[in-house]
Amino acid sequence: MVSITATAPALALRQVSHWYPARGEALRALDAVELTVADGEFVSLVGPSGCGKSTLLRAAAGLLAPTEGASTVFGRPPAAAAAAHELGLVTQDAGLLPWRTVAANVALPLEIAGGDRRRAVVEELLDRVSLSEFAAYYPRQLSGGMRQRVALARALAHRPRLLLMDEPFGALDEISREDLRLELLRIQERERMSVLFVTHSVREAVLLSDRVVVLSSAPGRVLADIAVDLPRPREERLEATTEFLDCVASVRAALDVGRRR
């Protein structure tokens, strides 16, 4: 029995291993992963392509039952946390419904839950991601960056306590990416949400995070857990400081060790 206490971490993965069925030998994607995200903490996950980052996130979200080990969200199984609207998920592909307007896409989780005051909530969410003017647009009329903003607003609809993000800005050009990064920072710092963020950009990981966790190449194992000791609120000008560059160098060194193995 899992006990629920005020001090339960936002996310805990305990000895999580996962094998995918494959022709011949099963494919091992994760190897005894231990990972904790404390309440209010922003943790990034970096690692070579195919090392199991998306698998780990799906296990954290309860979309996949790991072969071994367990994951808990605020002390309970992910499915229970999701049912209580404690979990939000944003992936690389915004996954919007093309026949719904921006406002109707953002409203979808609230409609499913049957909440009232939907209109006011949607307006506020669109304002938070700077899309108020685009409420009546359809996804095809938006840029990639704007579509990811809509996906973020939709994930925030239930005010989740834990946000899981799988390369959410991966498909964007550098300028949209920088804008969205700062918007996410402002939202997270204001709401003190807990975040687990997958990215292939080491600089992005360091700028956003309290900790950067480095996974080895497949099967993913935790190679390093690096604390980012930079002041908050985080600002882009931090990227020019020695502390920032030192931290980027530590993460890169850990990644290189992982690649050589």
Ligand SMILES: Nc1ncnc2c1ncn2[C@@H]1O[C@H](COP(=O)(O)OP(=O)(O)O)[C@@H](O)[C@H]1O
């Ligand atoms: N549904 C699946 N069935 C079989 N193999 C999969 C499946 N999803 C991922 N894999 C394999 O598991 C490994 C890890 O994948 P993934 O978690 O997507 O890595 P990452 O997100 O770090 O790129 C890869 O070798 C991938 O091919």
Ligand SMILES: [Mg+2]
């Ligand atoms: Mg992935």
